[in-house]
Amino acid sequence: MSSSIATESVTEFIHELPALVPEQESLGFLLTDNLRLTRRIAARYFEQYNLTLAQARALLGVFRWQGIRQVDLADFMEIQPISLARLLDQLAESGLIERRPDPKDRRAFQLYLLPAAAPIITMINKATREYQQKALEGLSPEQVQVLFHGLNLMRENLTALSRNP
Numbered sequence: 089m090s091s092s093i094a095t096e097s098v099t100e101f102i103h104e105l106p107a108l109v110p111e112q113e114s115l116g117f118l119l120t121d122n123l124r125l126t127r128r129i130a131a132r133y134f135e136q137y138n139l140t141l142a143q144a145r146a147l148l149g150v151f152r153w154q155g156i157r158q159v160d161l162a163d164f165m166e167i168q169p170i171s172l173a174r175l176l177d178q179l180a181e182s183g184l185i186e187r188r189p190d191p192k193d194r195r196a197f198q199l200y201l202l203p204a205a206a207p208i209i210t211m212i213n214k215a216t217r218e219y220q221q222k223a224l225e226g227l228s229p230e231q232v233q234v235l236f237h238g239l240n241l242m243r244e245n246l247t248a249l250s251r252n253p
Contacts, residue, residue: 126219133215137208142167144212146175150185150199151209157196158187184208 111117131141139147142165149161156164162172176199179185184205190196201209224232 126223129219130215133219134212137211139208142175143179144208146172147179147184147201147205147208148212150179150201151205154200155198157190157193157198159196161199 108114109117111121127141130144134141134144145165146161149156149164153161158172158176159169162169165172176185176187180187182204184202186200186202187197188200190198224235227235
């Protein structure tokens, strides 16, 4: 009896709440869901090269920002430095990256890509282009241009908001 009363009061409570923004019109939902699907697809691409999605992200971060400090890469990837350290250990053991002491801070390390990483970066780039082409299927070149322009502008706006809420 008490569970039916609880269910009844929950149902009443839910009906008093305002309607949610529909999923198709919710920026947060669409961005999050597209990111979830992108990660799932990317993970499948990388599995065939015995590379996890996290390893691929770290490798790409080092590629994009040669000499980045470990702590800055961890911040960018939104993971704990200790978690990144394990990923970097794996990449270093595979001969893909190297750590060098930071000349400005002897406690810190900078990260650099090694030549053995070139075929993996090429594979990641190829996989990214294939995925992107499939993901944007049905959009005209003009729509794609507008989409990227809008997303870049939105990133700028969100970056500013994150600095000054």
